[in-house]
Amino acid sequence: MSPSRMILKRGWQRLCPQCGKTPLYKGWNKLQPHCQVCGLRYIRDPIDFGAFLYFSTALITGLYVMAFLIVGFPSSWWARTVIILTALLLMWVTLPWRKGLAVALDYWNDWRANPESELKLQDD
DSSP: OOHHHHHHHHHHTTBOTTTSOSBSEETTTEEOSBOTTTOOBSOSOHHHHHHHHHHHHHHHHHHHHHHHHHHTOOOSHHHHHHHHHHHHHHHHHHHHHHHHHHHHHHHHHHHHHOTTSSOOOOOO
16 A cells, blocks of 8 residues: 555544554544654644645535535525534534544645655554
8 A cells, every 4th residue: 555545544544644553532533632652743734734624624515515406405494404404413523534634634745745854654
């Protein structure tokens, strides 16, 4: 498996992108500050991390609303309420996976840009 795919797979599995041994979270959605095994700081660039979460939320919401527009969901007050509530639920449920991918993409970006840095990808 290529290093890029390994990093993204670990992020999707909500594991440390560098070593793949420890979970990113305490509980369901509380991101730990660093890896307990290799010491990697998870949020290296808060702006990139936040931007990915913002754009992934916009993508999920946009696709969800477009699907309802294509299907032709009735435009009454209760239909709008259902759309809004289920969109919020969808964003909340997918948050740990999106945060995991954000951590992995941030690591991947730093790892690719500085191959001689302290970031050392470990095999499984």
